[in-house]
Amino acid sequence: MTAAAIDITGLVVTFRSKRAQTTALTEITMQVEPGEFVTIVGPSGCGKSTLLKVVAGLVRPTSGTVSLMGQQVNGPQKEIGFVFQRAALLEWRGARKNILLQAEIRGLDRADAARRADQLIELTGLQGFENALPHELSGGMQQRVALCRALLHQPRVLLMDEPFGALDALTREQLNEELNRIWRETATTIVLVTHSIAEAVFLGTRVEVMSQRPGRLLRTLDVDLPKERRYAQVMSDPTFDRLASEIRGLLGSGANH
Amino acid sequence: MTAAAIDITGLVVTFRSKRAQTTALTEITMQVEPGEFVTIVGPSGCGKSTLLKVVAGLVRPTSGTVSLMGQQVNGPQKEIGFVFQRAALLEWRGARKNILLQAEIRGLDRADAARRADQLIELTGLQGFENALPHELSGGMQQRVALCRALLHQPRVLLMDEPFGALDALTREQLNEELNRIWRETATTIVLVTHSIAEAVFLGTRVEVMSQRPGRLLRTLDVDLPKERRYAQVMSDPTFDRLASEIRGLLGSGANH
Amino acid sequence: MTSPLRRLAAATTNTWRPALVLAVVLVAWWVVAARQVVPNYLVPRPEQVWQTLTGQWDFLMRNSFVTLWETILGFVLAALIGLGAAVLIAYSKTMERALYPIVLFAQVIPKIAIAPLLIVWFGFGLTPKIILAVLIAFFPVVISGVAGLRSTDPELLDLSATMGASPWQTFRKIRFPNALPHLMAGLKVAVTLAVVGAVVGEFVGATEGLGYVLLVANGNLDAPMLFADLFLMSAIGIALFAVIEAAEALLIPWHASRRAGTPLTTS
């Protein structure tokens, strides 16, 4: 038996500040197998970002345990790629150099990394803005830079916090299909937070629906679609409609409970 | 004949930096009548944010003219409410105080403003986080704070740059309906940028579709739906589907052109 | 463990390292002095300094308060004037070009060189000391004020512009709070320099204060008194510095540098 890629047991996270105490997550138990693609949807403020950060070792659990690839998470994890909700770019570096930060820090081969960065720039339509500083980029372009950065080193686990939120519908669908392809080809384990129900169903092998704060897992929905997906096909598949409306129902009930 | 609320003629915006020269907008001509609700969709990086900023007087046109309520725009406009793409909160103020900044600067009646702020906090589900500092709020919560701030003083013109981008589907629909109600009741002129085609059709009396950079107006679509709208009804209306797929088609063509 | 005991333990873990450093410094000093690595007329033994401190406590306290008072007045004025200059420089290109050279000139000329002029104009009272403290202390406030005021996120300025904020409102509600983290750094430097300024002022013409005592001790080759005096000067400087640090904790609890936990634990 191989270890789960991500193993979360009885996770509770409570933020304490001088003012108040906020329980962001409560009693989360969840496994992600290697090569799975789990998407998470849930109301704003329910603790999705917090969950990803706990897995990455950036936020310490108040109680419960988390392990990544069989190792207990005790501090920041580096065998991952993380797309933050905000782009988190270095404002003194151009787009391409922001992407290459990943390679510099991990000591990847320069030529390889440069080639891959150029491919990703092409893929995300950032050509012509390689040297533009973050403040010279539009919101969606900044997000794409952050995306390229997280993909550069082909991590075994990818944690993505609304990576396509600032993109228009078309670009988003294109990049969704690309991400699907990358996932299939590299067998990466991916956990992706999104507000788009369509995206959640399209990308995930499994959709986790979370409740309102304090966040619990309301329901797990297995997405019974072929691994290789295209929007044209998926949208016309009855499974898609069924899952989408079920998720919508769950979110609605969660919202009123 | 009353003046148009917003009148844009032959607008071109080119950004110059040491590195490069980017034409963000080209030959935009467009009128918005008082009380209209115009939604704008277009590919990422096509100049939508730039367009709103030009109207607000925050970016100077390279050529062309813009007027707001019959007055030529020559500098920052204050008779407006602006929701920025990033939340742009003051990190040293709690949520409620961030909202009340609007009242403080405009010298609105304190008690009135406080009452209205509390209503808006209630409306956007931020109760319990009145005093939380921005870094203690989730991405979606920050966006809601920025939204409340722009609505506080009931401006005659509202410019909104993806105000619901970081919200989950349910919250987003709720707030869409609230915005529809506010617009009907106050006859505000609204220009809203969004990446959600559904949102664009649901909210707008008119949808402007923009081309890829350099941004031009590709097509104007009038939304032939009653002023008062509810998602349950609109989504099942055939007009909605027709418009949605037309926009999708335009974006697709624009993306390939 | 009972609660007082636990508190004691906590206090111990918090203080033993600085206490150790202090101990090492004291021992090093004692060795240097006792073995006369440096002759005693230059570096006295710790116990000599201690005797002077306790034996002349009233005299030293009286003079310390004089210097403390001058320092505080000088610092407050320096902070106000420095901030004013920073605002002018940050807001107006003309003012920048016009004021910077003057401010720089005031900064680089050695204060001791203009002391005679100060005496001629202001006599021997409190005024010249405060002027010197201000002259020495205000420059860091200007520089950090300018840096802080200029580093405001342009989007926040856009925001305040669409709200129709007056320049004063923009300053008070946005630029100034945003500049505070920078400004506090400038004030920390300024407060220590204000001590130096007051002391230099007392060198030039005074009948009391730690600077005066220092001069006398120097003249009498009275090393224990000299060291006791230096000790009190630094005590004033460190105490005032601590006050500014405390003010910082109160004023900018929101800033990244002050967020509990966040700062330096991750790497």
Next chain:
Amino acid sequence: MTSPLRRLAAATTNTWRPALVLAVVLVAWWVVAARQVVPNYLVPRPEQVWQTLTGQWDFLMRNSFVTLWETILGFVLAALIGLGAAVLIAYSKTMERALYPIVLFAQVIPKIAIAPLLIVWFGFGLTPKIILAVLIAFFPVVISGVAGLRSTDPELLDLSATMGASPWQTFRKIRFPNALPHLMAGLKVAVTLAVVGAVVGEFVGATEGLGYVLLVANGNLDAPMLFADLFLMSAIGIALFAVIEAAEALLIPWHASRRAGTPLTTS
């Protein structure tokens, strides 16, 4: 209009305001001196200073270079040491508690008081002047370095942590560039203080340098020489300050404070 003419016009519009300020200062000085508001042996007339400057140009230049050299060495050392201390303090709570008091102590004691000790230990050569310059100049670097290193966006630190960055990588790629805007402010203060430090060093024991010339001019009541000397000191300070400003423009063109157009036009 031809191009050179246009360039001249542009240069004129850029410079006439500071030039006006300079002119006003000169005229005010001239009035004060010529009408003997203050006697000439305290404040000489501009032309007397000019005669001294031109008449003793070689002598003054020789001494200026001595001071300039001491200042540059002192400043570079102060910048390096200050940055080192800032890194230690920002990264380690223990170091903060242990180093801060020492650093503060070094800052608040009047340098003129420890100058004799320096002479005793290091003689009359270059060393004591450089040590004094370092002692006077390094504190602002420490304070602004600490403020800058601590103000890094926690999310960027999270980012570098998930990349498995070593502390050194985090420092070099993230914290340090992020601290630069703060740090430059500290360096600007430091470079002007380094001038003062070198001059004070020359007061105490030197046979050359602007500080020594100042002492002599003071003793001889030679006001024109005194003013010429002060003028050269500030010229050194202002020139070095301008170098740091230029370095800033090169190093942090990305910062809000340096973005063309954005900063202060909107309000």
Next chain:
Amino acid sequence: GASDPGPTGRPAALKNVTLTLNWVPYGEHAPFYYGKMKGFYENEGINLEIKPGGGSGKTIQAVAQEQTDFGWADTPPLLKGIHTGMKVKSVGVFLQKGPASIEFLADKGITTPSDLKGKTVGGTPGDAMYATFPAWLKANGMQAADVKVVNVDAAGKIAALTEGKVDAIMGFFHDQAPTIEGNTGKKVNYLLFADHGMNMLGTGLVVNENYLAKNADLVKAFVRATQKSWAEAANNIAAAADAMVAMAEQEPAKAVLVKQLTLAIPLLQGAPGVNTEAKWVETISLMSQYAELKDAGSPSKYWDSTYAGKG
């Protein structure tokens, strides 16, 4: 090498010797430049380098730390330095009458010490005369409280006096008075401590004990040359001032130099550098009485008479 011919053609056995003055160059120092110019030092096998100083106290310290070979310093601070443990000695005081004085503008109408009653006097704490001033008042039948003393540093003293911030200052009359007169045209008068009941030794040569032990002959030679320089300069004041103008840098104007030296020469009481035991005893006892010099000891602790000789 001993066989190298020097630039002047003489055998190059010249020893390099540094002399640090008590202050930046003023007229009192002209004899050294004169001696150097006339070759008095070279004749003794000495290549003299003259360095400016920053006050007698600092000069004595520099000698104590062997950073200079000879020091030119005032006697009261020397007593203090030796008393606190510095390993230095006087090899002869040249200005046997101390130049410590009270200086004031002539139009103040002060002629006797008692005229100072109710006046404001500026002094620099740490100066020997600052410590002995109250005693000097007493010696002249006044109380310390009769005069208001304010503290002014060296740089501010002259300005404070000429601008009327103080009525009088403590200082060396032969240094400041000509400077003030030369630059401001204001006539300065003075009262010497020595002329009014308190005569202490003034400036002389100071040497480290180690140096003395190792270079006894060289010290003798140096003292001889210095005595000769002073004796000759006393008779050729203008020539000495010229020598200083030629060799020193940033010295005062020649007229001022001449005035300063002219005032200094009468302070030589007897042969240059030759002191009497009685004079040392008197100075030590005055210092122990008024300037906290406890258990002062005998003159031999401070003065080695074997070089310049005893009078």
